[in-house]
Amino acid sequence: MRLDKFLANMGVGTRTEVKQLLKKKQVTLNDNVETSPKKQLDPNIDVVKVNQTHIHYIDKVYLMLNKPKGYISATEDDHQQTVIDLVDEYRYLNVFPVGRLDKDTEGLLLITNDGQFNHELMSPTKHVPKTYEVISKKNITKNDINAFKVGIELNEGLAKPAELVKSDEMYKSFVTIHEGRYHQVKRMFHAINNEVLELKRLSIGDLHLDLTLAPGEYRQLNEQDFKSLGLK
Numbered sequence: 001m002r003l004d005k006f007l008a009n010m011g012v013g014t015r016t017e018v019k020q021l022l023k024k025k026q027v028t029l030n031d032n033v034e035t036s037p038k039k040q041l042d043p044n045i046d047v048v049k050v051n052q053t054h055i056h057y058i059d060k061v062y063l064m065l066n067k068p069k070g071y072i073s074a075t076e077d078d079h080q081q082t083v084i085d086l087v088d089e090y091r092y093l094n095v096f097p098v099g100r101l102d103k104d105t106e107g108l109l110l111i112t113n114d115g116q117f118n119h120e121l122m123s124p125t126k127h128v129p130k131t132y133e134v135i136s137k138k139n140i141t142k143n144d145i146n147a148f149k150v151g152i153e154l155n156e157g158l159a160k161p162a163e164l165v166k167s168d169e170m171y172k173s174f175v176t177i178h179e180g181r182y183h184q185v186k187r188m189f190h191a192i193n194n195e196v197l198e199l200k201r202l203s204i205g206d207l208h209l210d211l212t213l214a215p216g217e218y219r220q221l222n223e224q225d226f227k228s229l230g231l232k
């Protein structure tokens with residue numbers, strides 16, 4: 001792996017910032033000053049230090065992406081852009097999306113290469129709640145809220161009770177579901193004779209979409225984020 005890529009992936013700085021550090025002779029490779037961003041290294045063997053601090057290689061990656069519309073939740077596709085195209089610098093670590101958002105759904109999507117992490121959040125037995133902002137064709141009613149609370153009948157069976165909350169804005173509501181069936185929110189709205197026009201995931205468990213991330217932007221999860229997910 002290239003030295004600049006290694007440093008950027010380990011969160012030392014952007015590729016440009018990393019180049020500056022190298023130029024200023026602040027980086028050593030096996031205790032020798034290294035200035036070339038192109039220098040190749042083996043992250044499992046070589047020792048990289050920035051200002052004497054050892055930069056440990058982590059092989060597990062956890063990213064929060066603000067998914068824009070127009071990207072499919074898959075790792076590769078011959079015809080369509082995938083969410084992994086948005087985090088291309090991590091592709092070599094075999095990252096994949098944690099669960100799926102539809103192509104036209106936006107918002108919080110986690111990306112990792114840790115299968116156990118994926119299981120903890122997506123396993124149907126864990127019931128991790130996911131909250132979405134919905135713009136629908138019609139305003140929701142008290143009956144709709146009650147129907148969601150009781151459980152909406154979908155063609156493969158009754159959906160678990162979900163919380164539907166009306167917002168102050170016309171046609172906008174928030175729905176929290178405790179499972180992750182295919183097109184679940186859209187199908188639940190369809191079942192109450194309504195239609196989802198816009199869908200955005202705001203949270204998974206207590207982890208909220210970082211509002212400083214513009215659509216298409218991402219960042220690494222931090223310790224607080226793991227706590228919010230009830231992990232670590």
Ligand code: URA
Pocket residue numbers: 100101102103105182183184185186187199
């Ligand atoms: N429910 C849907 O219908 N679509 C999504 O992308 C997520 C939940």
